[in-house]
Amino acid sequence: MIEISHLRKEYENAVPLQDVNATINDGDIISIIGPSGTGKSTLLRCLNLLERPDSGRIVVDGVNILDKNVDVHQVRRKIGMVFQSFNLFEHMTVIENIMYAPVKLKLLSRQEAYDKGIALLETVGLSANAFSYPDSLSGGQKQRVAIVRTLINDPEVILFDEPTSALDPTMSSEVMSVITELSRTGKTMMIVTHEMHFARQIANRVFYMDDGIIYEQGSPEEIFDNPKKEKTRIFIEKLRTISFVIKGRSFDFARSYGEIEKYCFKNRIAHKYAMYLLSISEELVQQIMVNENNYRDIRLEIEYSEKNSTIDMHIGYKGKKLTIDEESVSFKILMSRVSDIRFSETEGEYPNRIDIRVKQ
Ligand SMILES: Nc1ncnc2c1ncn2[C@@H]1O[C@H](COP(=O)(O)OP(=O)(O)OP(=O)(O)O)[C@@H](O)[C@H]1O
Numbered sequence: 001m002i003e004i005s006h007l008r009k010e011y012e013n014a015v016p017l018q019d020v021n022a023t024i025n026d027g028d029i030i031s032i033i034g035p036s037g038t039g040k041s042t043l044l045r046c047l048n049l050l051e052r053p054d055s056g057r058i059v060v061d062g063v064n065i066l067d068k069n070v071d072v073h074q075v076r077r078k079i080g081m082v083f084q085s086f087n088l089f090e091h092m093t094v095i096e097n098i099m100y101a102p103v104k105l106k107l108l109s110r111q112e113a114y115d116k117g118i119a120l121l122e123t124v125g126l127s128a129n130a131f132s133y134p135d136s137l138s139g140g141q142k143q144r145v146a147i148v149r150t151l152i153n154d155p156e157v158i159l160f161d162e163p164t165s166a167l168d169p170t171m172s173s174e175v176m177s178v179i180t181e182l183s184r185t186g187k188t189m190m191i192v193t194h195e196m197h198f199a200r201q202i203a204n205r206v207f208y209m210d211d212g213i214i215y216e217q218g219s220p221e222e223i224f225d226n227p228k229k230e231k232t233r234i235f236i237e238k239l240r241t242i243s244f245v246i247k248g249r250s251f252d253f254a255r256s257y258g259e260i261e262k263y264c265f266k267n268r269i270a271h272k273y274a275m276y277l278l279s280i281s282e283e284l285v286q287q288i289m290v291n292e293n294n295y296r297d298i299r300l301e302i303e304y305s306e307k308n309s310t311i312d313m314h315i316g317y318k319g320k321k322l323t324i325d326e327e328s329v330s331f332k333i334l335m336s337r338v339s340d341i342r343f344s345e346t347e348g349e350y351p352n353r354i355d356i357r358v359k360q
């Protein structure tokens, strides 16, 4: 068990940890989420003694690890850490990277470290790569090696700081599934991640960090479906929507469509629906543009609800109301992709609205 009380860490220009308090029970899998710069990494770094807090206590199984006479290496063996950037030694093979620390610290003989390393590599699907050098591996493979390098010390707790954010989607998935496997072994884990689907499905508890504290904590359902506090709610809301304003015909459509695809991937929306969203928005934006001689702004918002598994698109635009040719082929194609479409006029900046629910 880890008890964190009144943890404070300040830098010259920032106070990432104001007053952090938490109890982490054995076997807890905790996802830590929150906006950038809210001290998520700093908290993990304090737990791993890479950073010295200014005040407070971190009591691990009855021992305050911030005491001067505590052996740092011993703490790091007990509380291992996996970083975003892997941090492998490039001049050593995979197995040498893994054997390095336990052999150097005389915790294992070379033979023991080798045998254990090979066995662990097998569990992450990399036994064939034991004698490769890191630069011949993909990012996902490097991260799996980094996980093994931590596991060889039999840590009781593993801290992950954005383990997948340097990786492309396929590689992220392979690393997430290795971490998910690990989570089933009963190890205590704390995972800082911006992958919300992953954060939700892996954890039994979620910490939302903001304002230098654990601003809100709860079960994944509580935090993702029913956040109680203002900032958590705003953060969670933002995750579910993506919006942009199309200003002028020279607008960078390719980039926004890329953003939509990324948004769909993050929310685990099937690729088919990402394609629907793209073609619906393309069609309607086209129509609105053709309808106007003088170009006016168009605002596009996509909102996904995991709870109801619905995907909605809201388009607002200025200028003339769109008259749609309902007999046109393009409109018929559009209608085959939506289960509901409403045209309305409202007050406000974008008086014409089109609300669409994507067909599932
Ligand atoms: N070594 C340092 N020296 C000075 N300021 C630092 C240092 N490390 C972090 N900070 C500052 O502390 C704040 C919190 O940083 P931290 O890296 O913990 O945030 P984070 O929640 O992990 O953000 P992100 O999601 O972007 O990784 C930031 O304002 C950062 O600039």
Ligand SMILES: [Mg+2]
Pocket: 040, 041, 042, 161
């Ligand atoms: Mg960070």
